[in-house]
Every structure is written in C-alpha cells, then in structure tokens.
Amino acid sequence: MKILVCISKTPDTTAKIAFTDNNTKFAPDGVQWIINPYDEWYALVRAIELKEKDASTAIHLVTVGAADAEPIIRKALALGGDEAIRVNADSHDSFYIASQIAEVAKQGGYDLVFTGKETIDYNGSSIGGMVAELLDLPYVSLATKFELNGITATITREIEGGEEVCEVSLPVAVSCQKGMAEARIPNMRGIMAARTKPLKVVEPVAVDALTSVVSFELPPAKAGVKLVSPDTPEELVRLLHEEAKVI
Amino acid sequence: MSVLIFIDQSEGHIKKSSLEALTYGAELAAQLGTSAEAIVLGEVKDDLAALGKQGVKKIHQVNNSALNHLDAQVYTKAIAEAVAATGAKVVVFSHNISGKAIAPRLSAKLKAAMVAGAVGLPNTSNGFVVKKNVFSGKAFANLSLNTDIKIISLNPNSFHITNGDGVAEVAPLSVTVDAPKVKVTAVNKVTGEVPLSEAELVVSAGRGLKGPENWGMIEEMAHLLHAATACSRAVADAGWRPHHEHVGQTGLAIAPNLYIAIGISGAIQHLAGVNRSKVIVVINKDPEAPFFKAADYGIVGDAFEVVPKMNAAIKKLKGIA
Numbered sequence: 001m002k003i004l005v006c007i008s009k010t011p012d013t014t015a016k017i018a019f020t021d022n023n024t025k026f027a028p029d030g031v032q033w034i035i036n037p038y039d040e041w042y043a044l045v046r047a048i049e050l051k052e053k054d055a056s057t058a059i060h061l062v063t064v065g066a067a068d069a070e071p072i073i074r075k076a077l078a079l080g081g082d083e084a085i086r087v088n089a090d091s092h093d094s095f096y097i098a099s100q101i102a103e104v105a106k107q108g109g110y111d112l113v114f115t116g117k118e119t120i121d122y123n124g125s126s127i128g129g130m131v132a133e134l135l136d137l138p139y140v141s142l143a144t145k146f147e148l149n150g151i152t153a154t155i156t157r158e159i160e161g162g163e164e165v166c167e168v169s170l171p172v173a174v175s176c177q178k179g180m181a182e183a184r185i186p187n188m189r190g191i192m193a194a195r196t197k198p199l200k201v202v203e204p205v206a207v208d209a210l211t212s213v214v215s216f217e218l219p220p221a222k223a224g225v226k227l228v229s230p231d232t233p234e235e236l237v238r239l240l241h242e243e244a245k246v247i
Numbered sequence: 248m249s250v251l252i253f254i255d256q257s258e259g260h261i262k263k264s265s266l267e268a269l270t271y272g273a274e275l276a277a278q279l280g281t282s283a284e285a286i287v288l289g290e291v292k293d294d295l296a297a298l299g300k301q302g303v304k305k306i307h308q309v310n311n312s313a314l315n316h317l318d319a320q321v322y323t324k325a326i327a328e329a330v331a332a333t334g335a336k337v338v339v340f341s342h343n344i345s346g347k348a349i350a351p352r353l354s355a356k357l358k359a360a361m362v363a364g365a366v367g368l369p370n371t372s373n374g375f376v377v378k379k380n381v382f383s384g385k386a387f388a389n390l391s392l393n394t395d396i397k398i399i400s401l402n403p404n405s406f407h408i409t410n411g412d413g414v415a416e417v418a419p420l421s422v423t424v425d426a427p428k429v430k431v432t433a434v435n436k437v438t439g440e441v442p443l444s445e446a447e448l449v450v451s452a453g454r455g456l457k458g459p460e461n462w463g464m465i466e467e468m469a470h471l472l473h474a475a476t477a478c479s480r481a482v483a484d485a486g487w488r489p490h491h492e493h494v495g496q497t498g499l500a501i502a503p504n505l506y507i508a509i510g511i512s513g514a515i516q517h518l519a520g521v522n523r524s525k526v527i528v529v530i531n532k533d534p535e536a537p538f539f540k541a542a543d544y545g546i547v548g549d550a551f552e553v554v555p556k557m558n559a560a561i562k563k564l565k566g567i568a
C-alpha cells in the first residue's frame with residue numbers, strides 16, 4: 001500500500017494577518033509557520049495509523065513550495081512519513097499546485113491520496129478535488145472516518161445535518177477533517193529519524209496558472225460592541241428584534 | 248454565453264444554499280447581459296419550475312436515480328457535458344459540501360479558472376475579479392479569473408435570495424451518466440434539529456456553563472428562536488456536547504445571521520469559525536473576554552441569570568405564554 005499525503009505550510013492559527021506591497025502580499029514578519037492543521041492532524045496521522053496496522057504501507061509526503069517549506073516537511077517526516085518530495089515552486093493558484101501534485105502522484109502510483117479538508121490561509125477546499133480529476137480518481141471529500149478492508153475503503157463523510165457512509169475501491173483521493181484521527185506530537189526518535197529520511201526536490205512541470213491575486217483586504221473594523229446592562233436582558237432582545245432585525 | 252447554475256439537492260429537496268446560488272447566477276447574468284440557466288442532477292421531489300422565482304429561465308434536469316447521491320467524478324462529467332451543451336461561460340456553485348467536491352473537479356477538467364468561497368458578484372470593469380474569503384474569515388482576496396470559462400463557488404449565507412414571480416421552463420437533458428464508484432451505504436441525519444451548517448440563527452455555549460446539565464436554558468433559547476445549537480471545542484472535547492456542534496478552526500465554519508455566544512472566551516481559533524456571522528452577541532461574566540472585541544452586542548454578566556431572563560423576553564416577543 002502506498003499513500004501520498006499532501007502537506008502545505010500555513011501561518012500559525014494565531015498569526016496576525018497583514019499585507020504588504022500595496023496589499024498584494026501576505027506580510028510574513030514575525031509569523032510562525034506550521035503544517036496546515038488538517039493535513040497534519042487528520043490526513044497524516046490517519047495515514048500513520050494505517051501503517052501501524054499494516055507495516056508494509058509506505059507513506060510519501062508531497063509539498064509544493066519553496067525551500068522555506070522544508071522545516072514543515074521535516075516535522076511531517078518526524079511524525080511518521082517515510083519520504084518526502086518537495087516540488088520547488090511558489091504559487092498560490094490551486095490548479096497549478098494540484099497539477100504538480102498530480103504529476104508526483106502519477107510517477108509514484110499511489111493507492112490513496114490524502115489531503116486536508118482545506119488550507120487555513122487560502123481556504124480553497126479545492127486542491128484535493130482537482131488532483132482527483134487530474135488523476136481520474138474517485139473523490140470522497142470532508143471525510144470524518146476512514147477504514148480499509150483489502151482494497152475496499154469504507155469512508156464516512158459529512159453531509160448537511162449529518163453524515164453518510166460510503167464504500168469505494170482503491171485507488172481513491174480523500175480530503176480529511178476532524179474525526180479521522182487525533183493530533184499527535186512527534187517524539188524524539190521520530191525527530192532524529194526524520195533527519196536522515198529522504199527529502200527529494202523536484203522541479204515543477206510547466207503549467208499555466210488559471211487565476212491571480214489582484215489584492216488582499218482586511219474586513220472593515222467592527223463598530224464596537226454595544227453593551228446592555230445585565231439587569232435588563234430584555235433590552236438586548238428588543239435591540240436584536242428592532243435594531244439588528246435578526247430575531 | 249450563458250451562466251449555468253448548479254442546483255444541489257438532498258433526498259429530492261433543493262438546498263437553501265442553491266437558492267442563493269440561483270439568485271447570484273441570475274444577477275450575474277443580468278450584469279453580463281446574458282441569460283441564466285440551471286442544472287439539477289438526480290430525482291427531485293420539489294417543484295423545479297418554482298425556482299424561476301430566483302430569476303432563472305430554464306432548468307436542465309438529468310432525472311436519473313444513479314445521481315441521487317453525490318459521486319463527484321460522475322457529477323463532474325455530467326456537468327461538463329451540460330456546460331458544452333449550453334455554451335455556458337460562467338458556472339455557479341454554492342461553496343457547500345457538494346460544491347466543494349464538484350467545482351474544483353470541473354475546474355481541473357475544463358481548465359477553467361475557479362474562485363472558491365466568493366462573497367459577492369464579480370467586478371468586470373477590468374477583467375473578471377471576484378472577492379473571496381481567505382485566512383479563515385480574517386481577510387479577503389480579490390482574485391482574477393483568467394480563462395474563457397469561469398467557475399464561481401459562492402460562500403453560503405453571503406448573498407440574498409430574491410423571490411420574484413418567474414416560472415422556469417424545466418427540460419430533460421441527456422448527458423453521460425457513469426455508474427457511481429462511491430456507493431453510499433448509510434445516511435445518518437441528525438433529526439428534529441436545525442442543521443448547524445444551514446442555520447440562520449445559532450445559539451452557542453462554552454465552558455462557562457460549567458457542565459452538560461446546564462444546557463437546558465441554551466436549548467430552550469434555540470428552540471424559541473428556531474436556532475441551531477453550537478459549542479466551543481473545549482465543550483465538545485469534554486464530551487458535554489456532541490462533536491458535530493463544535494465550531495471554529497478545527498470544527499465547522501459557519502456564517503449565520505445571528506450568533507449568540509454564551510460563556511465562550513472567544514479564542515482566536517473559535518473566532519475563525521464564526522467571525523463571518525452577520526451579528527454577534529456575547530454573554531460573558533468577564534469584561535476582558537476577547538470575544539467582546541468581535542461582538543456587535545453584549546452583556547457582561549452571569550449566564551445563569553441573564554439567559555433565563557432573555558428567554559422570558561423572547562417568549563413575550565413571540566407571544567408565547
């Protein structure tokens with residue numbers, strides 16, 4: 001069994017969001033970079049759990065990013081990936097990134113491609129579906145559980161107001177979210193081992209981006225909270241009804 | 248050169264997010280000086296012609312039971328053929344569960360630029376630029392779509408729904424329907440409650456409530472307002488509330504018209520899931536709670552005193568004895 005886990009680098013969840021260069025670039029000053037939480041906690045850890053059940057499983061990691069993505073990919077190796085591939089390209093266009101991942105996947109011949117449900121910076125929820133289409137694989141998105149029985153995967157996915165259980169034969173692409181696994185902390189042995197695990201750098205294939213970011217903007221500041229006395233909660237109800245008109 | 252809108256159904260019923268997508272698509276078509284058409288896959292129980300109210304003229308239906316459940320691969324192929332048949336230049340989805348599965352596949356298949364999570368109509372004064380949500384609600388990006396065919400996936404609850412008096416023409420459409428590879432074996436819906444992802448009003452509570460036995464007043468408020476209930480991660484992790492109620496960075500991201508946060512501190516990871524709510528109300532006994540900075544209305548007070556009084560006032564407002 002070969003699993004490809006797509007790993008992206010995002011600003012830490014508490015990072016201050018600001019832009020430079022006339023609001024065309026994210027300001028990275030003082031920002032701590034992390035593995036996108038969905039990629040780490042759910043996609044990668046579930047892959048590791050599958051390997052713990054079946055030791056013949058190989059977990060390959062792929063990231064599309066510049067050299068500054070390497071600490072992130074090393075951390076993912078420390079958690080439990082076997083080897084990593086970095087496609088040496090810096091792009092924010094989902095189709096461009098997906099095309100690079102699909103190329104890596106074609107070379108490797110994987111039974112499973114795991115992505116996170118979305119990146120917490122770009123919030124595309126797109127790359128998994130694009131990769132699946134480029135590889136002509138079935139795609140199960142927003143998965144909360146994943147079990148394997150031979151070549152049949154039983155996957156639970158979110159639907160509006162509930163969940164759905166489905167079955168699909170490998171190979172398949174899956175986007176992973178809460179429920180798939182529990183977050184882990186890399187241990188010392190993992191960190192040591194990660195130093196010598198292979199991290200291959202490949203050059204991107206030529207693909208045209210389909211989109212470009214014109215500018216970023218911050219939402220308008222809130223006017224400030226209107227406080228109501230705790231002695232008159234009925235006044236809050238009146239405001240919500242008459243002023244905000246939401247109830 | 249038309250605009251084609253994907254209508255999403257579940258168990259034969261049209262989802263509310265599709266009404267937003269239809270209105271959006273119709274207004275976009277007017278902006279571009281073209282017509283709006285729609286496509287629906289699978290067997291539908293609702294009255295499709297009535298969707299003309301949202302401004303769409305023609306609905307293409309692929310009435311095939313093999314399409315009753317989502318298989319993104321099969322859906323994408325069918326929709327791609329519909330795009331070719333209608334000559335659509337813009338395809339509109341809701342950025343809901345189905346849209347997140349299908350729209351990117353269609354983008355890759357047609358090499359068509361896509362914006363995921365659009366929050367408004369495009370600016371077409373110079374190219375085709377759409378504003379989208381980024382950084383989990385903390386910023387927006389203006390994204391230029393640089394291909395002939397464009398795909399827009401509209402953030403739920405970010406566009407109005409018009410209710411005109413149009414009637415849509417419903418016509419069968421013949422496209423390739425492959426056998427699904429994803430076989431749905433069970434559907435487990437939380438019954439009797441307002442689904443959180445679609446709720447317009449949400450009442451949410453956190454660790455400030457001390458224990459699961461105190462949720463009666465929260466459920467009462469939700470019931471009185473026809474709202475869904477939600478909770479912080481701390482509460483779901485403690486097992487006080489079911490996990491599907493957990494909102495935030497790692498839980499569900501929602502954008503209701505009203506979000507009432509009771510006894511929740513307002514940690515940045517919590518805010519990431521709720522900061523797109525139109526009106527935020529915070530009830531917390533700590534005046535320094537960070538949530539007040541993100542709130543529109545608030546009460547600094549003890550939830551155990553404030554909430555029952557609010558419930559009484561809501562009952563009075565609604566004329567419930």
Ligand SMILES: Cc1cc2nc3c(=O)[nH]c(=O)nc-3n(C[C@H](O)[C@H](O)[C@H](O)COP(=O)(O)OP(=O)(O)OC[C@H]3O[C@@H](n4cnc5c(N)ncnc54)[C@H](O)[C@@H]3O)c2cc1C
Nearest residue numbers: 453454455479480495496497510511512514516532533550
């Ligand atoms: C990577 C990461 C991801 C995370 N993802 C999420 C997420 O998705 N969602 C999420 O919610 N959290 C998330 N968290 C956790 C988050 O940081 C907070 O710890 C959590 O939201 C706190 O929950 P809380 O507000 O219910 O509890 P607390 O922080 O304990 O706050 C309780 C609040 O209740 C108030 N209170 C106490 N008694 C009363 C009373 N009688 N009346 C009124 N108010 C009272 C207190 O003043 C306090 O503000 C994440 C954390 C990390 C590190």
Ligand SMILES: Nc1ncnc2c1ncn2[C@@H]1O[C@H](COP(=O)(O)O)[C@@H](O)[C@H]1O
Nearest residue numbers: 006008064115116118119124125126127
């Ligand atoms: N640059 C990247 N390199 C590798 N995988 C990525 C990259 N960007 C996104 N992904 C994967 O695609 C998922 C969805 O990303 P997005 O479509 O941007 O929300 C992420 O959770 C990752 O698993």
